[in-house]
Amino acid sequence: MGQRHEQHLQRVISFWAKFVSDKYWKGQIEHGGNLWEKPGMLRHIEQETADFNVYLSTLRDQLTEVLADLRALRYERATDRLEEILGEPRE
Numbered sequence: 001m002g003q004r005h006e007q008h009l010q011r012v013i014s015f016w017a018k019f020v021s022d023k024y025w026k027g028q029i030e031h032g033g034n035l036w037e038k039p040g041m042l043r044h045i046e047q048e049t050a051d052f053n054v055y056l057s058t059l060r061d062q063l064t065e066v067l068a069d070l071r072a073l074r075y076e077r078a079t080d081r082l083e084e085i086l087g088e089p090r091e
Contacts (some may be wrong), residue, residue, distance in 0.1 A: 009013055009018065059085070062081065062085050063085070065081060066078050066081045066085070
């Protein structure tokens with residue numbers, strides 16, 4: 001494999017290493033405790049998996065709307081939507 005593959009892999013690893021670390025410490029601040037000692041981990045992952053599937057379907061819908069805007073030459077609206085999709089989540 002080539003240098004571009006290695007660079008891509010390093011970007012993926014770097015992104016996820018930081019993302020997981022930040023999420024872990026945020027969870028420690030919010031929930032405390034020792035995760036490895038908490039009960040109900042199977043139920044937690046089932047709930048997270050359900051959320052994941054809803055988020056994935058919603059993202060597909062959002063990207064479909066952006067594509068429709070691009071096809072209709074609504075570039076500013078498409079740009080705004082992409083910035084929202086790529087931005088930080090809001091409650």
